[in-house]
Amino acid sequence: MVTRWAFFITLSLLNLLVVTTVVMWSLWLPTVGWSGDGSDSATRGNLWALCLPKQSRQHNGEFYKTWEEAGDQTYHPFQTRVRVVLWSDALWRRTGLAKNRNRTWYKLCPRRPACEFTREHMWVSYADAVVFHLPTLPTNYTPELMPRKRKVHQKWVLFSMESPVVTRGKNMASYGGVFNWTMTYRGDSDVLTSYGSRSLLYNSLPALPANPGKPPRNFAREKDRLAVWFVSNCYAHLTRHHYAKELRKHIKVDVFGRCGKSVCAEDRGYRSTCFKKTIKRYKFYLAFESYKCREYITEKFWRNALENEVVPVVLGAPKEDYIRFAPPGSFIHVDDFKSPKDLALYLKRLAKNDKEYNRYFRWRSMQFRKNTTLDKGRWCNLCDKLLQTCPQERKVYADIYRWWKGKEGEEYCERTLLPEDIPKPHFDLSIHFS
Ligand SMILES: *[C@@H]1O[C@H](CO)[C@@H](O)[C@H](O)[C@H]1NC(C)=O
Ligand SMILES: *[C@@H]1O[C@H](CO)[C@@H](O)[C@H](O)[C@H]1NC(C)=O
């Protein structure tokens, strides 16, 4: 009888051991088990943090430094989740989630269920990252408005979709030494939050048969109008307004938006059917950015023009930036023309020649080269970076002011005459195109 009980108890203990091991293993596996090449093979929704040898990560850069925190005990291999607090309400609105949702944690990147987001500040002490929205941060760094305590491996992430011109009112120097990561449209950010990219674009458009070098169909046939410009920042002294005014002397450009005529009044969202249908009727879309800044290529280019299969005429970032980011041969850059008049002549000629016009769509039938630095969308990019970063890694932007603005004499944004530069009393600073 005694031996039978002993046998039974031993068996139970053994069983418990096996179950515990399996549970621990399954918790552990997702964190360390699968290599992170960024591909979807990581079906468990996790990536593998890659820890390189110490020396390679010590770095004293111009704007930031990186180092390794030896013996950091805060991370353990059973950690299976990363949590992110979106500190600024403006960021929460960007997630597209309704205000009155009742859950605390959201998976903004469904393919990485291990990565969860909240906007509730009370969770900040648990967070692996806290994201701050630059355009709505206080002018000066104000510690009382930031989280009180900060876990040693917690990353403070500076987020901006706006250009340095828009955030010029911020005393960026006062934020030196505060942020660990940057998350902007610029390619040298730690996390990319672009307005668009080749990978996102190819994903959103219907696939066309691969047929390198040939336009997949006649895009010109669907179009009965020439050029369109939607413009809503009517501040008169933007470079693009002078350019557009000149251009319109030589070619018909329909102007919609706050500074032009109204169209799609009842449903003004840029994803609305009315908006898309309107744009698709045109051969050219003026994707003129408000500010001329390096790499600043916005939804005007990606969503409004390319997604609607209209050829963008671009003014803004230098041509080399468009070449680096845009599909090859997909746009017309104003810098290629001596004057707005020359551009107008070219557009008119192109509009009459379907064969030439369709050359701007050859990229649609090219195979997109696989690239592990693909843009997966902003929240997924953040999740992947968090899951892939070695937990002992440290980084801080000591000179965030110069990182953001650019080195002296090599600023990222071209100077613009801004309202504050114009002596008062100033008259109407807005422009209207009829
Ligand atoms: C919470 O929201 C979900 C959907 O957003 C809804 O189905 C559910 O009933 C809500 N629960 C409460 C307690 O309000
Ligand atoms: C992948 O993309 C990055 C960023 O766009 C680029 O720097 C890199 O050269 C690309 N790699 C390949 C193999 O195309």
Ligand SMILES: *[C@@H]1O[C@H](CO)[C@@H](O)[C@H](O)[C@H]1NC(C)=O
């Ligand atoms: C983030 O920056 C702070 C402030 O300089 C620094 O103390 C901390 O170690 C950094 N954390 C990480 C994870 O890089």
